[in-house]
Amino acid sequence: MTTPPGPEAPVLDTHPTAAALWAATHAERAALADDLAALTDRQWATASLCARWSVEDVVAHLSAAAATGRVRWITSVARARFRPDVHNDRRLAEQRGAGPAGTLARFRTLVPSTTAPLGPVAAWLGEVVVHAQDVRRPLGLTAAPPVPVVTAVARLYAARDVAVDSRTAAAGLSLRASDGPFTAGEGPEVSGTTLALVMAMAGRGAFCDELSGPGARVLRERATRV
Template sequence: MRGPTVPLQTRDDLWAAIHTERAALAEDLAGLSDEQWATPSSCGRWNVEQVVAHLTAAASTGGFRWLRSMLAARFDDGVHNDRRLAEHLGATPTATLDRFRAVVGSTTAASGHTPAWLGEVVVHGQDVRRPLGLDRTPSIEALTAVAEFFVRRDFTVNSRTAAAGLRLEATDGPFAHGSGPLVRGPSVALVTALAGRASYCDELEGPGVATLRERCA
């Protein structure tokens, strides 16, 4: 029987969770075929290998490098992300995974918003697992920390805007937020829906789901 969820209260707790989620993702992706690496992810136009390269870039780019890259991209997130992704792609998918493994323990980030970087690996991890049929859910502790950050602020995703005027409740953890039409379901579905992945709304229930699905679009 699962014990009570212990909140991730410190930056060290959050970094430990990030490292755990990165390591788990690297393990899940070991042994993929070239065809599987080319599978379209749930993240727009990127395939599985490109998402992994993006995660490597995020774990390799500090504040100064991020600012310099954004200036060069004229503050176009898409241009910045594509350039850094290309920088961290390996010559083969195996090389791309090796580069990701090398940053599993990194604490480099573009800003001090540590819950956002936990959200980065949690959400993108699901972006590649679901199309590949890999069945692993991040820890409730990690998901709860990300959900609590997402509803407080629009940062890398418009999650606070998506949550506005809704009552969100996790069925498998302590997360609960807001007032209004109810949206209820697994923590992983709430987090990924708040990050704009409309398909996860299928796992949610309540009168507020239609509104959340509309906002994902």
């Protein structure tokens, strides 16, 4: 059986519409699903860059975000007595299949979903961009989103703390992408690819070796505290 091609990522301008951001989100989900299709069970159990979670856990988490609307998400958090780990563990259990193949199949059904708990669409694009690298990097997979897609996430992360304390991480620093138009902030400069800047703002210290400039040490220290 041949898997149909996933959606193509749109070209995102400086002020992308919600529709364009959702289209990019769908394309990144599809690309990740394709990357994981040939994994062995052992690879599915590989530790991701996201604390406590395996590759399969991260995929189940992405499914939970794409399957749970605002009211149900808030209810789940409240029932967990506002303990994020309890809330996340319950949603992971809900989205995991009987094995990795089932977890991936569930994720594929949610590729075109526009359901999201809270926040701007760019935050949910960021969720896929960041978590995809959380699993690709430990697995040795080198795929990355197009620079315009990552740029949309970088702009949000530098401007707001959303699912991660990205703006806080970047405070007092001048961020400059080496592969695209993204710039933000004032202070000691940190330069690197747009993806490395996004991952560092998201607290992934593993990407800080790809950054340079007088502010890189500060961003590394903040990233590795997460």
